[in-house]
Amino acid sequence: MQPVTTVHYLALSVALLLIGTVGVLTRRNIVIILMSIELILNAVNINLIAFSHQLQNVNGQIFAIFVITDAVAEAAVGLGILIALFRNKETVLADEVNLLKW
Amino acid sequence: MDVILFLAFATIAVVCGVNVVLQTHPISSAVSLIGVMGSLAVLYLLLGAEFIAAAQVIVYAGAIMVLFLFVIMLLNAGEETRRGRSRLVQFLGLPLLVTLLGLFSYLVLRLFPNASHVRFGAFQGGTPAKFGRVLFTEFLLPFEVTSVLILIAILGAIVLARKEIE
Numbered sequence: 001m002q003p004v005t006t007v008h009y010l011a012l013s014v015a016l017l018l019i020g021t022v023g024v025l026t027r028r029n030i031v032i033i034l035m036s037i038e039l040i041l042n043a044v045n046i047n048l049i050a051f052s053h054q055l056q057n058v059n060g061q062i063f064a065i066f067v068i069t070d071a072v073a074e075a076a077v078g079l080g081i082l083i084a085l086f087r088n089k090e091t092v093l094a095d096e097v098n099l100l101k102w
Numbered sequence: 103m104d105v106i107l108f109l110a111f112a113t114i115a116v117v118c119g120v121n122v123v124l125q126t127h128p129i130s131s132a133v134s135l136i137g138v139m140g141s142l143a144v145l146y147l148l149l150g151a152e153f154i155a156a157a158q159v160i161v162y163a164g165a166i167m168v169l170f171l172f173v174i175m176l177l178n179a180g181e182e183t184r185r186g187r188s189r190l191v192q193f194l195g196l197p198l199l200v201t202l203l204g205l206f207s208y209l210v211l212r213l214f215p216n217a218s219h220v221r222f223g224a225f226q227g228g229t230p231a232k233f234g235r236v237l238f239t240e241f242l243l244p245f246e247v248t249s250v251l252i253l254i255a256i257l258g259a260i261v262l263a264r265k266e267i268e
Contacts, residue, residue, distance in 0.1 A: 004108045006217040009145070011207040012112045016119055016138075018203055023123040029182045031128045031174055035135050038166065039119055042142055045154070053149040054218050058227040061151050062241050068154075068161055069248050073255035075166050079173045080262035086177050093182070 009050035016043040028093045030085075034078045041071045104222055107148060111141040126181045128174045132167055139163040150225035153233045 016039050023036025045064045052060025082092065089097060118137035125131045139162040146155040187195075218224075226232075237245055 004220040014206040019119040076259040080259035
């Protein structure tokens with residue numbers, strides 16, 4: 001059996017990135033769009049940690065923890081915006097929000 | 103052993119990830135996303151990132167997903183009806199996506215020939231002690247700046263979600 005290498009982790013990261021991108025582009029529910037963004041950020045983390053192992057250097061993991069922090073901040077603010085939006089428009093579907101559409 | 107663990111949990115991660123996008127009910131998507139986070143934590147452990155694996159479970163699978171579940175229940179978001187897609191997307195979307203994935207993987211494999219083998223225990227630098235030493239010496243300034251970022255995020259979330267006072 002072939003051993004696992006860094007390339008396998010990179011391929012997994014590409015797969016999660018593509019799934020997340022499809023989710024952002026095709027779904028209408030804003031909650032699920034935010035979840036797809038979390039998937040994309042996780043793909044970034046896989047890359048950082050895989051290269052941290054490849055280079056035998058812990059700095060990649062430090063960057064990963066910063067990405068996790070960033071994901072938390074983004075989720076909190078995104079869901080806050082969603083609640084404010086729901087209070088004004090009574091919808092969570094992205095295509096029914098057209099205040100800025102000309 | 104490493105190969106079996108990697109294949110098993112990578113498969114779980116990808117299947118749950120596809121499920122996040124395909125499920126129509128937000129709660130089902132959220133539970134699938136917890137599956138992705140959990141299996142990724144195991145994959146990080148295989149790479150020797152012990153602290154990140156623990157943070158992944160606590161922060162992602164714990165805190166962020168509970169936040170998502172709260173908001174889903176608060177907004178009472180029901181099932182989402184599908185819009186009709188164009189014929190081109192229906193028939194060409196999935197094959198093109200798989201082609202793109204294969205192309206990327208092939209490119210990475212060709213451009214990156216000296217990839218090191220991943221063995222459990224080959225990298226010992228990710229223990230909380232070593233991780234914390236680097237975080238609090240070399241990366242102290244970014245760490246402190248991150249705390250300001252979190253503070254701004256908290257303030258922003260409160261201001262956005264509060265009730266308007268007349």
